[in-house]
Amino acid sequence: MKERVKDRKQPSEERIKNFNEVSFGYDEKQAIEEANRCLQCKNAPCIKGCPVEINIPKFIKEIKEGNVQKALETIYEKNLLPAICGRVCPQETQCEKVCTLCKKYQPVSIGKLERFAADNANFNLNCKINFDNTLKNKKVAVIGSGPAGLTCASELIRCGIKVTIFEALHKPGGVLTYGIPEFRLPKKIVEKEINQILSLGVEIRTNVIIGKTITIKELFEMGYNAIFIGTGAGLPNFMGIPGENLLRVYSANEFLTRVNLMKGYLFPEYETPISIGKRVAVIGGGNVAMDSARSALRIGAEEVVVLYRRTEKEMPARKEEYENAIEEGIKFIFLVQPLEIIGDGNGYVKGIKVIHNKLGKPDESGRRSPVPIEGSEELIPFDTVIVAIGQSPSPLITQTYPELEVGKYGNIIVNPETCETNIKGIYAGGDIATGSATVISAMGMGKKAAKSIISFLRTGFGKNY
Numbered sequence: 001m002k003e004r005v006k007d008r009k010q011p012s013e014e015r016i017k018n019f020n021e022v023s024f025g026y027d028e029k030q031a032i033e034e035a036n037r038c039l040q041c042k043n044a045p046c047i048k049g050c051p052v053e054i055n056i057p058k059f060i061k062e063i064k065e066g067n068v069q070k071a072l073e074t075i076y077e078k079n080l081l082p083a084i085c086g087r088v089c090p091q092e093t094q095c096e097k098v099c100t101l102c103k104k105y106q107p108v109s110i111g112k113l114e115r116f117a118a119d120n121a122n123f124n125l126n127c128k129i130n131f132d133n134t135l136k137n138k139k140v141a142v143i144g145s146g147p148a149g150l151t152c153a154s155e156l157i158r159c160g161i162k163v164t165i166f167e168a169l170h171k172p173g174g175v176l177t178y179g180i181p182e183f184r185l186p187k188k189i190v191e192k193e194i195n196q197i198l199s200l201g202v203e204i205r206t207n208v209i210i211g212k213t214i215t216i217k218e219l220f221e222m223g224y225n226a227i228f229i230g231t232g233a234g235l236p237n238f239m240g241i242p243g244e245n246l247l248r249v250y251s252a253n254e255f256l257t258r259v260n261l262m263k264g265y266l267f268p269e270y271e272t273p274i275s276i277g278k279r280v281a282v283i284g285g286g287n288v289a290m291d292s293a294r295s296a297l298r299i300g301a302e303e304v305v306v307l308y309r310r311t312e313k314e315m316p317a318r319k320e321e322y323e324n325a326i327e328e329g330i331k332f333i334f335l336v337q338p339l340e341i342i343g344d345g346n347g348y349v350k351g352i353k354v355i356h357n358k359l360g361k362p363d364e365s366g367r368r369s370p371v372p373i374e375g376s377e378e379l380i381p382f383d384t385v386i387v388a389i390g391q392s393p394s395p396l397i398t399q400t401y402p403e404l405e406v407g408k409y410g411n412i413i414v415n416p417e418t419c420e421t422n423i424k425g426i427y428a429g430g431d432i433a434t435g436s437a438t439v440i441s442a443m444g445m446g447k448k449a450a451k452s453i454i455s456f457l458r459t460g461f462g463k464n465y
Contacts, residue, residue, distance in 0.1 A: 035064035051444030086115025133160035146174020148230035148430030151446030233431035243341025252388035277383025284388035419449035
């Protein structure tokens with residue numbers, strides 16, 4: 001069995017100077033060669049590993065036979081965001097993880113083949129999407145235009161339901177637009193796939209903050225028969241240590257929003273510069289930390305260091321993104337915990353006081369817990385600190401509609417099988433329900449919620465727990 005085909009990438013010494021996409025993806029020859037590695041298993045464990053249940057062997061078979069149009073048509077049966085998912089979905093922990101080839105070899109590069117199909121087929125959604133207009137007199141409001149909301153809307157519109165997406169920001173896409181850097185997910189790709197969903201009849205209203213501009217109660221008064229809440233987890237978490245209010249301390253949310261949505265990297269073409277300093281610390285070990293570190297390097301930092309309280313083995317970031325960061329010169333200091341951000345007397349960051357850790361027993365995440373080593377404190381000089389330790393759900397909707405049941409971290413509690421909340425006719429999914437997770441898991445919940453909403457609109461009864 002051949003090794004998996006590697007994709008083409010910008011050389012690291014060139015890509016750190018631009019925000020162009022790092023990976024060029026497969027060309028036709030590479031895609032067919034990789035597709036030939038698929039065993040076409042009858043039991044297809046990869047389908048079960050996909051949160052949106054794409055028929056993976058079928059679309060790969062079409063690529064193998066040179067039928068790129070049919071490959072994309074197969075993907076569209078379950079997923080209308082394939083160019084996005086092919087780039088940012090963590091296939092290595094989902095469909096590729098259960099690939100039969102994993103028993104002896106490397107799994108098929110399912111994500112890269114999905115991207116190939118999406119990037120190379122000339123496809124008009126209106127030609128192939130099958131509509132069922134039996135619910136054409138029903139209206140559903142979708143709050144949030146991130147992956148959960150877009151997926152929910154694209155499923156509902158197939159039944160003829162009138163769907164309106166309400167987005168707080170001036171551009172749709174949620175985390176796809178403001179959270180993921182251009183070099184990993186180009187905005188033109190996001191816009192293209194959103195526009196295809198709009199072409200089906202979905203309406204998006206931007207600059208509408210549900211809970212302020214319009215309330216949940218008012219949505220029902222406006223005639224919406226059901227509501228899906230997919231507002232994500234946009235409230236940044238901080239460490240609660242001294243010095244977090246100093247100048248040049250950013251949450252990853254703020255930093256990436258300035259870089260991505262406000263195009264800070266194109267200053268002075270866009271008047272949104274970012275004060276970055278020469279030496280940048282990024283605190284955290286997930287994909288958001290990798291995105292922040294690699295973005296900081298591209299906007300002028302001379303040195304970027306990621307501080308993580310566990311080891312490389314426990315990092316939740318995708319292996320591919322970690323390897324890209326290493327190639328680009330990002331440095332890592334493992335087993336350190338920040339204790340205080342130190343200022344220079346003028347309100348700016350001067351450094352971080354840290355304590356070194358050792359690993360103890362596994363915690364509830366299954367990873368070994370970091371245990372501070374007494375007397376191991378040290379001060380590391382930095383000009384800028386980016387805190388990338390996760391996000392929590394925004395409390396705006398739950399504060400303005402207190403009837404919704406929420407968990408201790410502010411997440412909306414839902415029935416995991418149906419995505420129903422405790423209020424009849426209101427559903428929720430994605431990070432607002434689970435806390436920070438992946439794009440594809442949010443899409444899976446959006447699809448699940450849509451099925452429940454469709455059932456509710458047909459029968460008038462939900463399955464509230």
